Amino acid sequence: MSGVMEKPIKIEDLLQRNVYDVDEEPHIAIPMDDQTGIPKELTLLCPCGCYTSVGEKLLYSYEGCLECGLCRVVSNNPRMKWTYPKSGRGVHYRFT
Template structure:
């Protein structure tokens, strides 16, 4: 018995993300306030967009490609990372189709 062809296409995460667009706000919505005590490896490994990297001993954060998943917010305390959504209408705009 044959099945009707599905119209749904399975896509990889990278393919889905490539469809999205960013309206990057010049005002950063995420900021490292205090590096001490932060799980540096976890931030670098678990941010899906690679927004965290090290420059020697210093943690760098690039907010421009952020997909607002909240992972770094969960991994940190409010006094370590200031996390807000971008100002209204800015940041990532998801395209699901």
């Protein structure tokens, strides 16, 4: 044990280490005309803030998605699309 305390790392700093190879075709699509079954709490639950609430509508962006699958699991709308990005696209995690 060195006795030197390491400085805590903020989650925002860890996320900025990732590399995103964004596919032009969204891998997530939620219907704008009927968002039944898509919980507004996604604005709080999504770990990278992909969801925002504007009035009664839930807006989203897929570019910074961590592909955790949480929004797919908690949503119950058959018109919601959730797939992984094409092979090799999407988030590339960096752990150093």
